[in-house]
Amino acid sequence: MARTAGSHGPKTMEAIRKAALTLIYRKGYEAITLRQLADAVGIQPGSLYNHVRNKQDILFDLVHDHMTTLLAEVEQAVPADAAPLAQLEAFIAFHVGYHITRREQVFIANSELRSLEAPNHSVIVGLRKQYEGVLIDILRQGRADGSLRVDEPTIAAYAILSMLTGICSWYQPTGRKSAEQLATLHRDLILRGIVA
Amino acid sequence: MARTAGSHGPKTMEAIRKAALTLIYRKGYEAITLRQLADAVGIQPGSLYNHVRNKQDILFDLVHDHMTTLLAEVEQAVPADAAPLAQLEAFIAFHVGYHITRREQVFIANSELRSLEAPNHSVIVGLRKQYEGVLIDILRQGRADGSLRVDEPTIAAYAILSMLTGICSWYQPTGRKSAEQLATLHRDLILRGIVA
Numbered sequence: 001m002a003r004t005a006g007s008h009g010p011k012t013m014e015a016i017r018k019a020a021l022t023l024i025y026r027k028g029y030e031a032i033t034l035r036q037l038a039d040a041v042g043i044q045p046g047s048l049y050n051h052v053r054n055k056q057d058i059l060f061d062l063v064h065d066h067m068t069t070l071l072a073e074v075e076q077a078v079p080a081d082a083a084p085l086a087q088l089e090a091f092i093a094f095h096v097g098y099h100i101t102r103r104e105q106v107f108i109a110n111s112e113l114r115s116l117e118a119p120n121h122s123v124i125v126g127l128r129k130q131y132e133g134v135l136i137d138i139l140r141q142g143r144a145d146g147s148l149r150v151d152e153p154t155i156a157a158y159a160i161l162s163m164l165t166g167i168c169s170w171y172q173p174t175g176r177k178s179a180e181q182l183a184t185l186h187r188d189l190i191l192r193g194i195v196a
Numbered sequence: 197m198a199r200t201a202g203s204h205g206p207k208t209m210e211a212i213r214k215a216a217l218t219l220i221y222r223k224g225y226e227a228i229t230l231r232q233l234a235d236a237v238g239i240q241p242g243s244l245y246n247h248v249r250n251k252q253d254i255l256f257d258l259v260h261d262h263m264t265t266l267l268a269e270v271e272q273a274v275p276a277d278a279a280p281l282a283q284l285e286a287f288i289a290f291h292v293g294y295h296i297t298r299r300e301q302v303f304i305a306n307s308e309l310r311s312l313e314a315p316n317h318s319v320i321v322g323l324r325k326q327y328e329g330v331l332i333d334i335l336r337q338g339r340a341d342g343s344l345r346v347d348e349p350t351i352a353a354y355a356i357l358s359m360l361t362g363i364c365s366w367y368q369p370t371g372r373k374s375a376e377q378l379a380t381l382h383r384d385l386i387l388r389g390i391v392a
Contacts, residue, residue: 147391167358185347194335
């Protein structure tokens, strides 16, 4: 076991987060042990407890951090005083840009919701609803002022989010399309549809 | 351990599939053991080996069965001689209808691709590509005859599939929308987009 990090301080916590992200992404939360995690970080298993109380804390920390950063950044990215269509375009560009480089976080935030215990589960579900709410509000405003055609804003928001987040499952940074090009292609699909 | 099924025959294999589906959905493939699976089926661990060689066989069987049934049914559902737009509508209705009642299979087929070993992994990836190919072909035909506006058929196909499969993550059979209504809402979104 190589000692690659000190056992105290924020640097170690960052190393724990990174190692946990990779381990959970590869094997799933239920399958990993704190011993494996300590080995991956390069610290003694006992030293882990200077930073986290248990495995559940680590999962919650990862998903919580992902969601709160997302919420803080979407507020910056979407101009609240713009027209609904402009807000929608900004939201799409932001969502693609934020998620496309966070494949592991996205996967864990979706596939390991099942492993979050109460009250962690409700906290994360609440943050997700808050984020979904940003898009639902934009669609509702667009419906109200007649600029967007949305019969069911909530269902349309889920559909748009699924479509955009799906990019993470196949995107390769070395591929022939940049994140910006993908955001534009998806924006056009969402705004104009596919019928010529 | 209740003995709820005989240890031979196709009925037991069906019970093993069903129990494995639930266990893997709840805990993830890496975390489950063949002993837990035998307990869930209500047979002796040793009897499992009358039906499957190992845990990997079970995962492959589940995902393979899901994909081959999907491929057989999409061929029936999408009329090969119809116009591209009609084919696209049939594909959307079929995809939603097939997946919406198979939440566990869909989750496992996506989240446990990581746990499939060679050559199982390539076999499943090949079947996925075959299914994606059905939609890509429709979009290409529509682009060729000018009925569909698709700059990137492959990317558009991924986007549509992500959007439609996403319904599984929130759909409740007891909810206020039927599967048919959801298929229609998503069809309209894909065909016409959202700008009024």
